[in-house]
Amino acid sequence: MSQSILDQATAMLPELQDLRRKLHQIPEFGLSLPKTLETVLGEISDLGEITLGKSITSAVLHIKGDLPGPTVLLRADMDALAVIENTGVNFASTNGYMHACGHDLHMAMGVGAAKVLASRKAELKGDVIIFFQPGEEGHHGADVMIEEDALIVSGSKPIRAYGLHVFSSYPLGMMGSRAGALMASAGDLLVTVSGSGGHGSMPWLSKDPISVLNEIMSAIPTMVTKRFNAFDPVIVNIGWVRAGDTATTNVIPETASFGATVRVFSDENANKLKLYTQELVSSIAEGFGLTASVEFTRATKVLINDEQAIASVEKVTAELFGPARYINLPAPIAGGEDFASILQEVPGAFVFMGACPPGVDHTSAATNHSNKAVFDDSVLGDGAALLATLAIEALS
Ligand SMILES: [Zn+2]
Incomplete structure (x- = not known):
C-alpha cells in the first residue's frame, strides 16, 4: 500500500x-x-x-x-x-x-x-x-x-x-x-535599569544606568554557566542595547536597557531562568543604588x-x-x-x-x-x- x-x-x-x-x-x-x-x-x-x-x-x-x-x-x-x-x-x-x-x-x-x-x-x-x-x-x-x-x-x-x-x-x-x-522554547528577555541622569563630569551626583547595565550583561553568561546543568542547555544572546544619545558624550541618561533572545529545552529551566535573572539583575542594580526591571516572555513551548x-x-x-x-x-x-x-x-x-x-x-x-x-x-x-x-x- x-x-x-x-x-x-x-x-x-x-x-x-x-x-x-x-x-x-x-x-x-x-x-x-x-x-x-x-x-x-x-x-x-x-x-x-x-x-x-x-x-x-x-x-x-x-x-x-x-x-x-x-x-x-x-x-x-x-x-x-x-x-x-x-x-x-x-x-x-x-x-x-x-x-x-x-x-x-x-x-x-x-x-x-x-x-x-x-x-x-x-x-x-x-x-x-x-x-x-x-x-x-x-x-x-x-x-x-x-x-x-x-x-x-x-x-x-x-x-x-x-x-x-x-x-x-x-x-x-x-x-x-x-x-x-x-526544538527549543524560544523567548525574550528585556532588562531596563533605571537611575537618575546628570552631567558626565560629575557621575557621583547621578545614578548612571549604563555602567550597571554593563555589569548585568557580563554577569548573565556567568550565571548561565554556573547555575544550569550543561547537559540541559540554556542560551541567552543579547540582540540589542540602548542607552544615551549619540549626539552627546557628557550626559548620563536616566535609563539603559537591553533585549536578549532566550532558548531553553525544559520548562524547569525556563522557570529557573526567569527567577535567577530577576535575582541577579535586581541585586546588581541594588548594589549600585539603582533599580532594574526584568520582563521574560516565552514565544514557543x-x-x-x-x-x-x-x-x-x-x-x-x-x-x-x-x-x-x-x-x-x-x-x-x-x-x-x-x-x-x-x-x-x-x-x-x-x-x-x-x-x-x-x-x-x-x-x-x-x-x-x-x-x-x-x-x-x-x-x-x-x-x-x-x-x-x-x-x-x-x-x-
Ligand atoms: Zn518555519
Missing part, C-alpha cells in the same frame, strides 16, 4: 510544484493571509469539510473516512517573513515578503497529502484533519487555532499529530528527527516528540524511501516552533526534511530565513506521501 501512495504522490509532483511556486509569489505575513488562504482553499474545498478561523486566516480540512475510528492531525503552516527575496529564481517574490522558511512547500505538501487521503476515504479507518495555519513565525498561530477549537472539529481530539519542516541547508530528501525535545510517534516516523520513512533517508538526530536544535503547542495537546512528531538544491553544498547553502534561501521543490511528492502514510498508519 505504501508504495502506491508514493507513486500517487509522485505523479502529483508537477501540480504540487506549480502550486508551491504560485504561493511563493504571493507571500503574506503574520496571522492574516487572505490571498494565500484563497489559493489553498481553491485546492482543498472539495476534499472535505472546511472550518475557517474566526479571528485569523486559518482553515481546517476535515476528511472523513468511510470506516469508523479516531482522528489524526496533520499540519501545514502558511506564513512568510518580512524579507526581501534575493534568490534569483524565476518565481521569486517581489512584494517585500518572502517564503524564506519554506512554508510554501509545507502548504503544497499538505494539499498533496489531502488529495491522497481524500482519494482513499473508502479505506480510512477514522478521520484526518489538516491544519492550514497562519502565523507560525512568532505570531502564535497554532495557539490561536487551539483556542478557537480547531483541535475538535471532527468531534473528538486527535490521537496523533504530525508536521514537517523543510530546510534549505539540509541534504536533499534526507529526513531527521528524534524522540523527546527536538519546548517541542517534544512522542516516542511511539517517532518510531512510526522511522518505520514509515524506511518503508517509503529506504532506511538511509532517515537520521535519528543526536541533539535538539535551538530554533522555536509553535507546533510545540499542538504537541502539548496531542502526542505526535515533527520531522525535518532536507530541501537543499542539487549541486549546492548543503554545509554552505543559505539557511532558512536568509533572503538567498532556495528550497528545492522536488521533495514535494515525498513530503505529501510521508504525511499521508503517517496519517493512515496512525489510524490502522
Whole structure:
C-alpha cells in the first residue's frame, strides 16, 4: 500500500510544484493571509469539510473516512517573513515578503497529502484533519487555532499529530528527527535599569544606568554557566542595547536597557531562568543604588516528540524511501516552533526534511530565513506521501 501512495504522490509532483511556486509569489505575513488562504482553499474545498478561523486566516480540512475510528492531525503552516527575496529564481517574490522558511512547500505538501487521503476515504479507518495555519513565525498561530477549537472539529481530539519542516541547508530528501525535545522554547528577555541622569563630569551626583547595565550583561553568561546543568542547555544572546544619545558624550541618561533572545529545552529551566535573572539583575542594580526591571516572555513551548510517534516516523520513512533517508538526530536544535503547542495537546512528531538544491553544498547553502534561501521543490511528492502514510498508519 505504501508504495502506491508514493507513486500517487509522485505523479502529483508537477501540480504540487506549480502550486508551491504560485504561493511563493504571493507571500503574506503574520496571522492574516487572505490571498494565500484563497489559493489553498481553491485546492482543498472539495476534499472535505472546511472550518475557517474566526479571528485569523486559518482553515481546517476535515476528511472523513468511510470506516469508523479516531482522528489524526496533520499540519501545514502558511506564513512568510518580512524579507526581501534575493534568490534569483524565476518565481521569486517581489512584494517585500518572502517564503524564506519554506512554508510554501509545507502548504503544497499538505494539499498533496489531502488529495491522497481524500482519494482513499473508502479505506480510512477514522478521520484526518489538516491544519492550514497562519502565523507560525512568532505570531502564535497554532495557539490561536487551539483556542478557537480547531483541535475538535471532527468531534473528538486527535490521537496523533504530525508536521514537517523543510530546510534549505539540509541534504536533499534526507529526513531527521528524534524522540523527546527536538526544538527549543524560544523567548525574550528585556532588562531596563533605571537611575537618575546628570552631567558626565560629575557621575557621583547621578545614578548612571549604563555602567550597571554593563555589569548585568557580563554577569548573565556567568550565571548561565554556573547555575544550569550543561547537559540541559540554556542560551541567552543579547540582540540589542540602548542607552544615551549619540549626539552627546557628557550626559548620563536616566535609563539603559537591553533585549536578549532566550532558548531553553525544559520548562524547569525556563522557570529557573526567569527567577535567577530577576535575582541577579535586581541585586546588581541594588548594589549600585539603582533599580532594574526584568520582563521574560516565552514565544514557543519546548517541542517534544512522542516516542511511539517517532518510531512510526522511522518505520514509515524506511518503508517509503529506504532506511538511509532517515537520521535519528543526536541533539535538539535551538530554533522555536509553535507546533510545540499542538504537541502539548496531542502526542505526535515533527520531522525535518532536507530541501537543499542539487549541486549546492548543503554545509554552505543559505539557511532558512536568509533572503538567498532556495528550497528545492522536488521533495514535494515525498513530503505529501510521508504525511499521508503517517496519517493512515496512525489510524490502522
Ligand atoms: Zn518555519
